[in-house]
Amino acid sequence: MDFLTLRGIHHTYFTKTSAVTALNNISLDVQEGEFVSFLGPSGCGKTTLLSIIAGLIEPSEGQIALEGRPVKEAADKTGYMLQQDYLFPWKTIEENIFLGLKISGTLNDTRKKEVLSLLGQMGLGNVDSLYPKQLSGGMRQRVALVRTLATEPKLLMLDEPFSALDYQTKLKLEDLVANTFKAFGKTAILVTHDIGEAVAMSDRIFLFSPRPGRLHKTFVIPEELRDLSPFNARNHPLYNELFQTIWKELESLEPEEN
Amino acid sequence: MNQKKTDLLHEQYLKTLSRERKIIRMYQLLIFISFFGLWEVSSQQRWIDPLLFSSPSKIWNLLIDKTLDGSLAVNLGVTLAETVLGFILGTLLGTVLAGLLWWSPMLSRILDPYLVVLNSMPKVALGPILIVALGTNLTSIVAMGAIISIIITTIVVYTAFKEVDPNYLKVLQTFGATRTQCFREAILPASFPTIISTLKVNVGLSWVGVIVGEFLVSARGLGYMIIYGFQVFNFTLVFLSLFVIAVFATLMYQLVELLERKLIKSNQ
Ligand SMILES: Nc1ncnc2c1ncn2[C@@H]1O[C@H](COP(=O)(O)OP(=O)(O)OP(=O)(O)O)[C@@H](O)[C@H]1O
Ligand SMILES: [Mg+2]
Numbered sequence: 001m002d003f004l005t006l007r008g009i010h011h012t013y014f015t016k017t018s019a020v021t022a023l024n025n026i027s028l029d030v031q032e033g034e035f036v037s038f039l040g041p042s043g044c045g046k047t048t049l050l051s052i053i054a055g056l057i058e059p060s061e062g063q064i065a066l067e068g069r070p071v072k073e074a075a076d077k078t079g080y081m082l083q084q085d086y087l088f089p090w091k092t093i094e095e096n097i098f099l100g101l102k103i104s105g106t107l108n109d110t111r112k113k114e115v116l117s118l119l120g121q122m123g124l125g126n127v128d129s130l131y132p133k134q135l136s137g138g139m140r141q142r143v144a145l146v147r148t149l150a151t152e153p154k155l156l157m158l159d160e161p162f163s164a165l166d167y168q169t170k171l172k173l174e175d176l177v178a179n180t181f182k183a184f185g186k187t188a189i190l191v192t193h194d195i196g197e198a199v200a201m202s203d204r205i206f207l208f209s210p211r212p213g214r215l216h217k218t219f220v221i222p223e224e225l226r227d228l229s230p231f232n233a234r235n236h237p238l239y240n241e242l243f244q245t246i247w248k249e250l251e252s253l254e255p256e257e258n
Numbered sequence: 259m260n261q262k263k264t265d266l267l268h269e270q271y272l273k274t275l276s277r278e279r280k281i282i283r284m285y286q287l288l289i290f291i292s293f294f295g296l297w298e299v300s301s302q303q304r305w306i307d308p309l310l311f312s313s314p315s316k317i318w319n320l321l322i323d324k325t326l327d328g329s330l331a332v333n334l335g336v337t338l339a340e341t342v343l344g345f346i347l348g349t350l351l352g353t354v355l356a357g358l359l360w361w362s363p364m365l366s367r368i369l370d371p372y373l374v375v376l377n378s379m380p381k382v383a384l385g386p387i388l389i390v391a392l393g394t395n396l397t398s399i400v401a402m403g404a405i406i407s408i409i410i411t412t413i414v415v416y417t418a419f420k421e422v423d424p425n426y427l428k429v430l431q432t433f434g435a436t437r438t439q440c441f442r443e444a445i446l447p448a449s450f451p452t453i454i455s456t457l458k459v460n461v462g463l464s465w466v467g468v469i470v471g472e473f474l475v476s477a478r479g480l481g482y483m484i485i486y487g488f489q490v491f492n493f494t495l496v497f498l499s500l501f502v503i504a505v506f507a508t509l510m511y512q513l514v515e516l517l518e519r520k521l522i523k524s525n526q
Binding site: 088099100102104 | 425429430431432443444
């Protein structure tokens with residue numbers, strides 16, 4: 001059985017003055033333990049699709065199931081990291097990473113210890129009593145990741161988690177995230193604009209086309225690249241080949257932009 | 259050598275600063291002394307009617323009398339208690355009302371025109387009705403002190419609630435948070451600085467409400483002292499009450515400002 005299934009998802013946003021169709025007939029499956037990427041130009045509905053999978057918005061049409069159950073009932077199984085870190089500035093790092101456990105009423109000493117040790121594994125020992133604004137962008141992003149992981153979701157969704165970071169920090173975090181997810185056997189969906197990032201990190205890439213957002217093509221990443229860490233994958237000859245293929249495909253989606 | 263020069267310049271700069279401060283203090287003192295001096299002299303020389311405008315020395319003597327017989331302390335205590343109560347009640351109820359409006363967007367849309375009308379209305383005009391409804395006692399005076407700040411607090415705090423970045427709520431919703439949890443974890447703490455700053459406005463408003471309330475009820479308090487002095491033509495008493503009000507309203511305002519600085523600092 002598939003872990004996550006989407007069947008015929010449509011979504012239209014209604015406002016006073018307009019109706020915008022953000023998604024049109026999206027059907028796809030994700031297997032347990034898989035790392036997939038949603039790639040596509042701005043406005044093709046990637047964030048909308050993640051919000052639907054996270055159960056935050058109801059699709060106008062279509063079915064979606066996580067382990068055979070509607071996502072609305074499976075909020076505790078999904079973790080969603082927004083486009084920015086959105087750490088609560090009035091809470092300490094410790095209070096921030098315990099937030100999900102506090103909300104679901106499952107905060108206890110064992111869990112606390114585990115989450116704090118996870119923070120340590122992310123290279124952030126001794127920051128738990130600080131406030132978010134005392135940390136750098138890369139550190140904050142890692143804290144947000146720990147906050148998302150703390151509730152032990154089976155499915156993780158990351159909405160452009162590295163887009164606001166400098167190149168070096170980004171490469172390091174890619175490796176860290178890939179290793180962590182592999183170690184915990186997490187299923188993950190990564191939304192990104194960055195072809196290289198998608199190729200280096202994923203098992204499969206879903207390419208979306210805009211206006212209205214629809215699934216354009218699926219790329220399966222070859223075994224050789226999957227087994228490498230994102231950083232090493234970037235140095236593999238196959239990486240460039242795939243990069244070029246996807247680049248051309250993306251170009252064809254945006255005719256005469258310049 | 260260069261360092262020395264910088265130090266020298268810095269010292270000069272500090273000297274200029276402290277000189278300026280001294281000059282300002284001196285002028286402030288000068289205004290104070292000449293105002294009261296002039297007042298005293300013009301009253302004694304009968305340039306102004308001493309029966310109407312009293313004089314600083316008479317006020318001072320009355321202050322001592324009233325302090326010694328304890329009546330000033332009683333009246334001051336009553337007014338202070340009413341003001342503090344009215345101020346706390348107004349801020350609290352206003353915030354609770356704002357919470358309700360946030361809770362139910364439908365309710366907030368329904369009540370919107372009423373809030374606008376109530377906010378524009380001069381609340382002290384409701385005084386007589388309050389007294390009829392609640393009786394000529396402390397309750398109606400406290401109600402005056404509270405009612406004057408409730409609506410404005412509601413509007414300001416509700417606006418702050420609405421302006422909280424919806425992405426914080428989205429984070430909470432991904433953890434399956436209820437609306438109560440969203441309110442407690444994001445809406446309220448994010449609006450905390452706004453709530454604190456309404457305290458400062460409300461303390462001034464509450465004084466207005468309470469003094470007007472005491473004018474109307476005429477039983478006890480500093481407002482009563484003013485009305486009483488006016489009725490028996492004892493303007494020394496009126497001025498004495500005015501000064502006591504000025505001093506304590508300022509003190510209370512400063513206290514709230516201090517509290518604000520403390521709370522906002524610890525909130526960051
Ligand atoms: N709340 C909303 N109300 C109305 N229209 C919306 C809303 N959110 C998104 N849209 C529209 O839906 C479309 C898809 O938006 P979405 O945010 O999902 O795109 P995206 O692929 O995540 O873009 P980006 O890469 O820039 O983040 C856009 O045309 C956008 O204008
Ligand atoms: Mg987006």
